[in-house]
Amino acid sequence: MGNGGLGGFFENFLSKDTVFSEKKALQPSYSPEEIIHREMEVKQVADTLAPCLKCEKPSNLFIYGKTGTGKTLTINYVTRELLKAAQKQETPLKIIYINCKLKRSTDTEYRLLAQLLKFFDKEVPYTGLPTEELYKLFYGVLENEKKNVLLILDEIDYLVNKIGDGFLYNFTRMNEVTFSNLSLIGISNDVTFVESVDPRVRSSLSEEELIFPPYNALQIQDILRNRTKLAFKQGVLENGVIEKCAAYAAREHGDARRALELMRVAGEIADRNNQQKVLINHIDEAEEKIDRDRIYDIVVTQPKQYHVVLYSILSLYSTKKNIIFTGDVYNVYKDCCSKINLRCLTQRRVSDIIAEFDMLGIINATTISKGRYGRTREITLGMDVNVLSRIKVFLENEISV
């Protein structure tokens, strides 16, 4: 690129060599026609849902499995086929898929219902109505519809954590209250999730259960081979790349999604370096890059108060040892606030913020006891040095100290 101008950057971009032929085959949203190593699960889901076709209500279904074990893929595949079959024989059927973790759309009971009503072309205001009112609306809609309705709640554990399990009770009882056939399909990453749910709800929610085991390294290799055949040009993968990638992903817990992401990023790195092949060490680079970007993105999108708290932690980290306590953080934070004229939060709140950072994986905070000297959180940073300095620069800028 020349001075100021893009100097044909886009032309270059378009004509530039790339190792990809169809990159979207590596995207998480990509839905292949063929699902490998999940034949059993596909069949079981299909068995459970099949009564739809005879206008009978299928059992509620509960699916567990860690991330990247093909849960969403399987359910989407089966419901797609189911819908085709239903349309062919003109059986009324409505399938609603909601991913509860997708930003904001469903993190309260109200919003969940609003979202659902939207699927039935009922618009409701973002806020304002009593939640009870939305339930009534929803009941009404269900009765009108006179269809089998499959409600798929992906990442349902996340939702229940946020808003409690009360809504599940209402949903599982809906068929008693209305003349409708609503079946719930819950998908959860957290295997211990059901234990935390109210027993009354539990039994009806998991009339059928299905556990998706992690893929092993060999299975991930198969999956990668399948997808890379589409995604990459022929012969651009160095020998051993797939094996390495699979090994990395299997090391965690057989997360196929991560494996695909690694592949994609490795390819992008190869492109950027103008290399015609994806090499084994690109996988290593990709892994680092994914981690770095994730953390940086999370930090950047936090609100100001969070930035100041994190800034306090980081500046303590560079002046002191690697172990920091809540009290220290709060003191530095207070100083910082008065310097930059920011409303100072209570320690209680800051404590929560620190806990949130821990949950986000930005810092490690464990509560420990120092005996005579009280109980507190012990904060350490497990961050890569590169990310750390990048974040620091960002925060210093943002806070402008």
Next chain:
DNA sequence: CCTCCACCGGAACGTGAGGAGT
């Protein structure tokens, strides 16, 4: 064995911004 520190973490409540209905 008991005490007591320096916080943790639950719960209730307050505020102010969104909006509906009347």
Next chain:
DNA sequence: ACTCCTCACGTTCCGGTGGAGG
């Protein structure tokens, strides 16, 4: 204009607690 919703983000209050030191 007024009352009623919900929700995000905080505050206030307070009981709870692991373990070093007496």
